[in-house]
Amino acid sequence: MSQNERKISLVVIRRLPRYYRYLGDLLAQNIRRISSKDLSVRMNVTASQIRQDLNCFGGFGQQGYGYNVEELYEQIGIILGLRDAHNAIIVGAGHLGHALANHGGFAKRGFRVNALFDVDAGKIGSEINGIPVRSMDDLESFIRETNTDIAILAVTKANTKEVTDRVIAAGVKGLLNFSYVDIDVPDDVVVENVHLSDSLMTLSYQLREKKQNQ
């Protein structure tokens, strides 16, 4: 953390990607300036929430003038580390790995997915969305040669621990984990767990709350 930045709560950080997406959409529409009020209508959050979140970064907005969309987009991009080069791999070329390889959003955010890895000889040597599927035997050497810092785990629960240990030993520093098991990593490695049923449970809570409010 540079001295110019205050420590920002992870709760706010988790909201930044959504700001980043909306600001990117505004830029694509050639909208250069936006008030917290207009942004709040588009994003369906309160203007006060927006001001509070974005003031964490020193306050880009000017009273009565609004935010400079491009500057804010760039600043959030820097804060999120999207201006750093990220080399990523996907481990597991099943349906989930396939869907992730087809996901256009990763490259757009600066994450280069350079390979998928699988044990299935029928898949090794093929390409998904232009990304080669490689043998698990080449996992460590590929990570080292390409300076891969991110591994996206689309493997089964049973294989998660072994794959985690292998990619970390080879130098991976960040894991995006889809395998529905919480994993232990050393202090210099970060994990972001994607638990798809957690989203369904949050949805279920909100459904119940709506029903009770009616």
Next chain:
Amino acid sequence: MSQNERKISLVVIRRLPRYYRYLGDLLAQNIRRISSKDLSVRMNVTASQIRQDLNCFGGFGQQGYGYNVEELYEQIGIILGLRDAHNAIIVGAGHLGHALANHGGFAKRGFRVNALFDVDAGKIGSEINGIPVRSMDDLESFIRETNTDIAILAVTKANTKEVTDRVIAAGVKGLLNFSYVDIDVPDDVVVENVHLSDSLMTLSYQLREKKQNQ
């Protein structure tokens, strides 16, 4: 919301599925009682955070005695609406829909996925993980006949709006949206957006922070 429950912040709600998973694992291991300290070690969060979160629900724990795992699991299940019956469908039987249909976690949490829907004649009539793939022509009638309350959208960005409007018109009240576009819904409908690249961006932020702290 019943009068016995206080309004709980969505931030806390979003943490409940993780408690629910861990408590379920404890039950499976036949562990019947756990202190906030032991749970904090397992979950890698502070004991004070755990007490604070779980006290939102009236405080199940007893000083020096720990939590009753089964009771806490049941209570959180009720709060999350997992004891209500949920009938779900997946719209889109591509790789993502396929991966979601294979996801064992949904049924385990009480979400019955009764059908997938697709336009591809080659897929219609087949089964994925025992779940039939049906024609999009039958979408509305199926939703009405089976009292489907949740639709999981695994369709393209371009098709999202049309599919959203159709499922809501037929009676769906909750949407799990994987299509990378924020959608507008009426007041009595809830949406949970799953933006996979948001998780990568949060990971990227944490990678950058670790690097700067070293």
